[in-house]
Every structure is written in C-alpha cells, then in structure tokens.
Amino acid sequence: MNAPGEPSIAILLAFGASWAWLGLLRPLAPAMGLLDRPGGRKQHSHPTPMVGGIAMFLSFWPGVFLLDLPPTPIQRLFLVTLLVIVIGAWDDARKLRVRHRIAAELVTGLLLCAGGGVTVVTLGNLLGLGTLDLGILAVPFSVVCFIGVINAVNMADGIDGLAAGTCLVSTIIMLTLSWWRHRFAEAWILALLVAALIPFFCLNARLFTNKALVFLGDAGSLFLGTTMAFFTMTLSQGENPAFKPVVALWLIAVPLIDMFASFLRRLLAGRSPFSPDRHHAHHLLRQLKFSEKSATGILMATTFTLAILGVVLEHLGVPEVLMFLSLLLLYALYCAFTIHFWQRHV
Numbered sequence: 001m002n003a004p005g006e007p008s009i010a011i012l013l014a015f016g017a018s019w020a021w022l023g024l025l026r027p028l029a030p031a032m033g034l035l036d037r038p039g040g041r042k043q044h045s046h047p048t049p050m051v052g053g054i055a056m057f058l059s060f061w062p063g064v065f066l067l068d069l070p071p072t073p074i075q076r077l078f079l080v081t082l083l084v085i086v087i088g089a090w091d092d093a094r095k096l097r098v099r100h101r102i103a104a105e106l107v108t109g110l111l112l113c114a115g116g117g118v119t120v121v122t123l124g125n126l127l128g129l130g131t132l133d134l135g136i137l138a139v140p141f142s143v144v145c146f147i148g149v150i151n152a153v154n155m156a157d158g159i160d161g162l163a164a165g166t167c168l169v170s171t172i173i174m175l176t177l178s179w180w181r182h183r184f185a186e187a188w189i190l191a192l193l194v195a196a197l198i199p200f201f202c203l204n205a206r207l208f209t210n211k212a213l214v215f216l217g218d219a220g221s222l223f224l225g226t227t228m229a230f231f232t233m234t235l236s237q238g239e240n241p242a243f244k245p246v247v248a249l250w251l252i253a254v255p256l257i258d259m260f261a262s263f264l265r266r267l268l269a270g271r272s273p274f275s276p277d278r279h280h281a282h283h284l285l286r287q288l289k290f291s292e293k294s295a296t297g298i299l300m301a302t303t304f305t306l307a308i309l310g311v312v313l314e315h316l317g318v319p320e321v322l323m324f325l326s327l328l329l330l331y332a333l334y335c336a337f338t339i340h341f342w343q344r345h346v
Contacts, residue, residue, distance in 0.1 A: 053220025250310020
C-alpha cells in the first residue's frame with residue numbers, strides 16, 4: 001500500500017462516530033432483534049444491546065474511505081467485513097446452526113483469499129528447513145487461517161471486555177510494527193481501527209458503570225476476527241513484512257491457544273470441537289475466584305506479554321523454528337494444565 005494522505009481527521013471521525021453510533025444503536029437494538037437476554041449459559045443480569053460490531057463497522061470504514069488508498073486489497077476487506085456483519089447480525093437475531101455459520105465463514109474466506117486476494121504465500125523458515133513457500137496450497141491454507149482466527153476471537157467473547165481488549169492490544173502492537181517498518185498505510189488503518197474500538201471497549205468492559213452497556217454480538221466478533229486475520233496475514237507477507245509469519249502467531253497467541261485447547265479437550269471427551277462449554281481461559285480464571293474485570297485484565301496482559309516476547313525474539317534473531325516450537329510448548333503446557341484442572345473441577 002502507498003502512504004495515505006492526512007489521516008488525523010479520519011481518526012477523529014472514527015473515534016467520534018463510534019461513540020455516536022453506539023449511542024444511536026443501543027435504543028434501537030430491541031426493534032432489530034439484537035438484544036441479548038439473560039438465561040442459559042449467559043451470566044449477565046440485564047438485557048444488553050448487541051450492536052458493538054455494527055457501530056465499529058460504521059465508524060471504521062468512513063475513516064478508511066477518507067484516506068488516499070489504492071482500491072485493493074482494502075476494497076476486498078470492505079466487502080468481506082460487510083458480509084460478516086450481515087451474517088453476524090443475522091446470527092445474533094435468528095441463531096444460525098453451526099454448520100451454516102461455518103459454511104458462511106468458508107464463503108467469506110474464499111472471497112477474501114481467492115483470485116489474487118489476501119493470501120499467506122510463505123511461512124518463512126518455520127520448520128528449520130529453509131523458506132517454506134505454500135505454492136498452490138496458499139489459498140486453502142489462508143482460508144483455514146481466516147476461519148481459525150475469527151473463531152478464536154469469537155470464543156474469546158465470553159466475558160465483558162475480553163475479545164475487544166485482546167484485539168485492542170494486538171492491534172496497537174501491529175500498528176507500532178507497521179510504522180517501524182515504514183508500512184504507513186497499514187499503520188494508519190490500524191489507528192482507525194483502534195479509534196473505533198476504544199469507545200466500544202469502554203462501554204463493554206464496565207470502565208464507567210457496574211454493568212456492560214453494549215455487547216459485540218457475533219457481528220462484532222466476526223468483524224474483529226476478520227480484521228485480525230487480514231492484518232496478521234498481509235503484514236507478515238510481501239517484500240517488506242512488518243513481522244515474520246511466526247510472529248503473527250505470537251501476536252494473537254492467547255485466543256489461538258485457548259481455541260485449539262478447547263478443540264482438543266472436546267475431542268478427547270468425544271464431543272464436537274464446536275460444541276459450546278464454559279471451560280475457556282476466562283472461565284478458568286473465574287473458577288479461581290478472579291472477578292470478570294481481573295480476568296479480562298490478566299488475559300489482556302498475557303496477550304501483551306506474549307506479543308512483545310515474539311517481537312523481541314524476532315529482534316534478537318532467534319531462529320523461527322525455535323520460536324514456533326516455543327509456542328507449541330506453551331500450547332502443550334496449557335492443554336495439560338487445563339485438562340487436569342477441569343477434570344478436578346467438573
């Protein structure tokens with residue numbers, strides 16, 4: 001991407017518009033069928049509007065359009081985020097079946113990645129055997145990555161502020177790395193995402209009240225997951241990557257590790273990997289008597305720590321294969337701990 005024009009007005013617009021859209025959409029949520037009512041596995045005590053994702057979408061994209069950017073791949077990202085907002089809002093209002101939702105994610109992933117779109121063409125020296133180029137596997141691998149990231153973000157949306165908070169941390173670090181590597185266009189777009197995300201985080205994470213005033217909804221988790229997938233893929237590729245592909249895994253390690261651990265735990269129990277439960281990392285912290293705010297803060301701090309660790313290891317020239325094996329070791333330790341923990345506490 002080329003460097004954009006003056007972005008300050010766009011950032012201020014995104015920030016102000018996010019507050020405004022949240023205020024406008026919250027009272028309209030019941031009429032749109034986007035009100036999350038307590039009951040079942042849900043722990044909140046008040047009906048809460050699920051309009052965070054729609055508000056962020058309507059705040060982020062006008063700011064992007066104010067920047068002087070080439071039409072692709074940003075144009076493709078706009079189409080995909082529009083599609084996932086529609087799918088997510090429909091899911092929030094009508095509750096799609098899992099297989100229908102996965103099929104919709106597959107279609108949006110293909111739209112993003114196929115036909116010269118956003119693809120992971122190389123994994124770097126991930127296995128210690130030289131540069132691993134994907135060739136004809138680039139598109140299917142990229143679609144799998146897309147589906148994996150958006151589901152990881154969706155699974156993190158279990159307590160107030162968590163999904164938005166961890167995405168906010170990862171986005172700020174990607175913004176910094178993009179600026180450092182002179183990828184200014186991506187840096188300003190990420191700054192717009194931060195500007196649109198902060199107001200929602202404030203209202204969702206109970207910073208000003210004793211209850212969340214708005215939820216992401218599936219529309220919001222899909223929107224954030226899509227943007228996370230887009231930037232981790234695009235910024236780790238090309239002639240001047242902001243970071244290596246293995247670093248991308250460290251940037252979003254917390255939701256990815258928790259998702260894959262949940263998949264493994266469910267498969268070992270003879271259940272579908274997509275079956276819902278209350279055994280995620282935030283549930284574990286709540287079981288250990290941490291408050292919701294504390295659990296969110298701990299996982300945001302963990303996201304920051306692992307992301308910075310990945311950046312530092314890359315800066316120190318640690319071989320990519322060792323960085324990858326270290327991440328696999330963290331995953332194995334987390335799986336072993338959580339399986340043992342839930343066997344004792346169920």
